[in-house]
Amino acid sequence: MGRTPCCYADGMNRGPWTPEEDQKLLAYSQQYGCGSWRCLQRCGKSCRLRWNNYLRPDIKRGEFSLLEDRTIIQLHALLGNRWSAIATHLPKRTDNEIKNYWNTHLKKRLAMMGIDPVTHKPKGTVLESANGDPKNASNLSHIAQWESTRLEAEERLVRESQSSAAASGMLINQTITSKLAPPRCLDVLKVWQSVMLESMLAAGNDRHGGGDSAGSFLGLGMGGNSCDIASDQASALGFLEINASDQTYSNEFNEISTMQLHKMNLATGHNVGDHHQHHYADGVLNNMGNHIISTNSLITGSNAGSGSSSNAVEERARNEKNYYWHDIINMGNY
DNA sequence: AATGGCTCCAACCGCCTGTGG
DNA sequence: GCCACAGGCGGTTGGAGCCAT
Numbered sequence: 112m113g114r115t116p117c118c119y120a121d122g123m124n125r126g127p128w129t130p131e132e133d134q135k136l137l138a139y140s141q142q143y144g145c146g147s148w149r150c151l152q153r154c155g156k157s158c159r160l161r162w163n164n165y166l167r168p169d170i171k172r173g174e175f176s177l178l179e180d181r182t183i184i185q186l187h188a189l190l191g192n193r194w195s196a197i198a199t200h201l202p203k204r205t206d207n208e209i210k211n212y213w214n215t216h217l218k219k220r221l222a223m224m225g226i227d228p229v230t231h232k233p234k235g236t237v238l239e240s241a242n243g244d245p246k247n248a249s250n251l252s253h254i255a256q257w258e259s260t261r262l263e264a265e266e267r268l269v270r271e272s273q274s275s276a277a278a279s280g281m282l283i284n285q286t287i288t289s290k291l292a293p294p295r296c297l298d299v300l301k302v303w304q305s306v307m308l309e310s311m312l313a314a315g316n317d318r319h320g321g322g323d324s325a326g327s328f329l330g331l332g333m334g335g336n337s338c339d340i341a342s343d344q345a346s347a348l349g350f351l352e353i354n355a356s357d358q359t360y361s362n363e364f365n366e367i368s369t370m371q372l373h374k375m376n377l378a379t380g381h382n383v384g385d386h387h388q389h390h391y392a393d394g395v396l397n398n399m400g401n402h403i404i405s406t407n408s409l410i411t412g413s414n415a416g417s418g419s420s421s422n423a424v425e426e427r428a429r430n431e432k433n434y435y436w437h438d439i440i441n442m443g444n445y
Numbered sequence: 446a447a448t449g450g451c452t453c454c455a456a457c458c459g460c461c462t463g464t465g466g
Numbered sequence: 467g468c469c470a471c472a473g474g475c476g477g478t479t480g481g482a483g484c485c486a487t
Contacts, residue, residue, distance in 0.1 A: 127455075127481090155472065160456065195475060210476075211454050 124152045128161050137166055164207045171203030175212055183209060184217060188231040 124132070136158055153161075164170075175183075179201055186197045194206035194213075201209060218228040225233060 125457080156458095156474090157456075159473070164455070192476065206475075207455080214477095215453055 123154055125157075133161070133166060136161060164205045169203055170205060179204070180217065183213060184221070187213065
């Protein structure tokens with residue numbers, strides 16, 4: 112069943128591209144633009160692939176930097192194998208290149224660290240660890256809740272990006288505009304931010320009404336009565352602020368922060384003072400880091416400070432895993 | 446020099462979605 | 467609503483190049 116692939120049509124070339132074909136494709140794209148790939152003696156798919164992965168003028172080739180490595184790992188932890196989405200956050204890298212790099216390098220590196228490259232969790236410890244232990248089961252429940260929230264946020268992101276693209280006419284000649292435009296702002300962080308905002312608002316309401324909050328399940332440390340809601344908002348902003356140390360993203364972070372600040376003020380009627388931001392950012396990150404790291408420790412069976420482990424190798428492996436989770440949490444901080 | 450194993454990556458394949466008739 | 471088609475995306479593959487034996 113199914114149609115015969117267009118590449119099998121009579122007279123269509125297949126296989127590696129020749130320099131002559133590349134020249135023709137370049138000339139064609141310069142003359143007619145990108146978006147219609149029915150040219151040469153190649154199927155449109157093949158032309159698009161060749162252009163996007165090889166001929167495009169703004170492609171950066173060669174070794175991946177440490178920053179790029181970490182960004183890929185962190186985005187993969189959040190997005191999974193959604194290479195095109197990951198590629199939008201790595202200027203000048205193609206989804207195909209990132210996918211290849213992941214499969215040939217990063218996957219192995221994570222495996223060597225004892226981390227499952229699919230789930231980004233320590234290998235062979237998460238599922239077995241519940242074992243009826245209520246503490247571990249509770250942590251698994253936290254992970255599941257977080258995962259569920261993440262998926263919902265991603266869905267929302269996709270819907271928003273599709274509608275905004277359609278509204279602004281971006282669908283016309285989408286390929287070239289998306290390739291030549293500056294890197295889009297860190298959608299993942301925006302999603303994260305929105306999740307945190309919702310969590311904070313829920314926490315704020317709970318503070319008045321009592322009960323468990325979404326914020327507390329995320330380990331944001333918002334349960335204290337001494338925190339006011341504006342401070343909590345500032346903490347979310349601060350999360351972005353301190354992640355903006357990389358110059359590449361700092362302008363976008365500032366833009367996002369400003370927008371989010373405005374959004375929060377509108378939503379709550381409170382003003383979020385700048386002086387709050389860094390202070391609470393540290394708190395949020397520490398709380399998040401401690402929460403997930405402590406969760407990780409629990410899951411892997413380690414017990415920080417217990418002194419029960421005399422094995423230095425195991426200790427180092429645990430530390431590496433903790434740093435790994437810190438990297439995930441500090442996404443964009445490099 | 447020949448050979449076999451391994452790595453890397455460009456290109457292909459199959460599925461899905463959007464669009465227009 | 468249905469169909470045909472093009473484009474997008476993620477998974478997979480084939481072959482070139484490298485290296486050890």
